[in-house]
Amino acid sequence: MKKMRVFAMAVISRGFAANTRVIDSLCKDRMVGDALQLLAKMIDKGISPDIVTYSSILRGLCNFGRWKEAKDLITKMVDHKISLNVITFNILVDAFCKEGLVKEAEDVVEIMMQRNILPDVVTYNTLVDGYSLVGQTDKARKLLDSMPGKGLKPSIISYNSLINGYCKNGKVEEAWGLFLEVPRKGLDYHVVTYNTMVQGLFGAGRCADGLKLFKDMHTHQLIPDLVTYNILLNGLCMKKQIDEAFCFLHIMEEQGVNPDITTYGILIHGLCKDEKVEIARNLFNSLPCKGLRPNVQLYTIIIGSLCQEGQVEEAKCLLVEMEKSGCAPNSVTYNVCIQGLLKRKLLSEAKAFLDEMCRQGFSPDATVVSMLLDQLQDKGWRYCSSESTDNC
DNA sequence: TTAGGGTTAG
Numbered sequence: 001m002k003k004m005r006v007f008a009m010a011v012i013s014r015g016f017a018a019n020t021r022v023i024d025s026l027c028k029d030r031m032v033g034d035a036l037q038l039l040a041k042m043i044d045k046g047i048s049p050d051i052v053t054y055s056s057i058l059r060g061l062c063n064f065g066r067w068k069e070a071k072d073l074i075t076k077m078v079d080h081k082i083s084l085n086v087i088t089f090n091i092l093v094d095a096f097c098k099e100g101l102v103k104e105a106e107d108v109v110e111i112m113m114q115r116n117i118l119p120d121v122v123t124y125n126t127l128v129d130g131y132s133l134v135g136q137t138d139k140a141r142k143l144l145d146s147m148p149g150k151g152l153k154p155s156i157i158s159y160n161s162l163i164n165g166y167c168k169n170g171k172v173e174e175a176w177g178l179f180l181e182v183p184r185k186g187l188d189y190h191v192v193t194y195n196t197m198v199q200g201l202f203g204a205g206r207c208a209d210g211l212k213l214f215k216d217m218h219t220h221q222l223i224p225d226l227v228t229y230n231i232l233l234n235g236l237c238m239k240k241q242i243d244e245a246f247c248f249l250h251i252m253e254e255q256g257v258n259p260d261i262t263t264y265g266i267l268i269h270g271l272c273k274d275e276k277v278e279i280a281r282n283l284f285n286s287l288p289c290k291g292l293r294p295n296v297q298l299y300t301i302i303i304g305s306l307c308q309e310g311q312v313e314e315a316k317c318l319l320v321e322m323e324k325s326g327c328a329p330n331s332v333t334y335n336v337c338i339q340g341l342l343k344r345k346l347l348s349e350a351k352a353f354l355d356e357m358c359r360q361g362f363s364p365d366a367t368v369v370s371m372l373l374d375q376l377q378d379k380g381w382r383y384c385s386s387e388s389t390d391n392c
Numbered sequence: 393t394t395a396g397g398g399t400t401a402g
Contacts, residue, residue: 020394027395055395087396094397122397129397160398195399230400237401266401297402304402332402 020053027060035060036069048080055088062095070095086112090122097130105130121147125158132165137174140165156187160196167200175200189220195227202235210235224255230262237270245270261292268298272305280305293325300333307340312349331362338364342371347379 019042026035035057042049054077061070077084089112096105105127109119124147131140140162147154159182166175179197182189194217201210214232217224229252236245245267249259264287271280284302287294299322306315315337322329334357341350354364
């Protein structure tokens with residue numbers, strides 16, 4: 001990070017034309033604040049930022065939900081007589097769609113058209129994603145179908161977006177129909193198209209169909225990638241087909257696809273769900289040897305499962321280990337642990353975790369609260385206000 | 393080598 005700052009300062013002081021590239025890199029490296037400082041310095045030095053510089057920062061701000069600053073930046077662009085182009089508008093359409101604000105995204109498109117900036121394929125694909133996210137798949141389909149009439153040829157990404165939209169909204173048959181349309185429209189399948197459809201089939205519980213489609217990839221000269229295998233492994237694990245999942249783990253390694261932390265997360269989660277916590281724990285312990293560092297989610301899965309197994313001391317040890325490794329437990333970690341303990345009716349242990357959770361500034365979720373109240377009621381306790389003390 | 397779109401666990 002320090003090196004990047006030094007480089008950035010060097011660029012500015014020498015007035016290199018590469019400053020926009022630095023700003024873009026800073027935004028992509030989550031250092032939007034530094035990018036903004038750099039922008040201010042550029043202006044001070046008399047270097048006028050162009051539409052590319054502003055767009056880079058705008059995307060950075062939108063990606064991190066810094067809406068107020070994004071709005072201020074647009075005002076600044078207008079003040080500096082920088083005209084927004086289709087890419088800049090698409091950044092805004094994308095930001096609204098990702099937040100599920102499709103009406104606002106539609107308004108942005110309306111403004112674009114009023115300014116004679118025609119929406120392009122990316123605009124439409126983004127909107128298809130947006131409609132899908134809020135469950136408006138019929139609207140997404142209509143939009144896709146309207147593209148040729150507007151002189152735009154839907155790309156494979158357009159199809160991928162709607163296939164994904166259908167799958168995420170439980171409309172696998174519609175997704176399958178669209179999947180079959182791809183070659184008829186003169187488009188080539190992409191590995192993402194297959195990944196999306198395989199995921200959709202597994203998600204709908206159609207494990208055999210998902211597996212069949214996976215095996216069909218080579219007929220289109222497509223090579224399964226890491227995401228393909230992760231989808232496949234997850235589908236199998238959710239169906240408790242753990243042995244088959246491990247077979248595919250070996251196949252992917254043989255094919256030169258290196259499993260990542262997600263792969264092991266899927267397998268560990270699958271093992272825990274199948275009540276094979278000991279094997280899961282061993283696999284978890286082997287991760288550092290594979291050059292992989294467990295993350296919060298992975299710790300949560302293991303510690304939560306240990307709680308559910310009643311192995312409270314081991315869970316506590318792992319919680320300490322987790323913190324020592326620089327991985328701070330979050331509210332999900334505590335909630336999952338408490339849920340596990342309550343499932344085993346370990347009320348006092350659950351209370352200890354709850355106390356610790358509150359000390360850390362987290363709150364129990366609705367499931368934990370409801371489980372707690374049920375178990376307290378079973379014990380003849382009742383919820384009451386702070387004034388009364390009997391059996392409360 | 394100046395900015396934009398699609399897929400995976402919890």
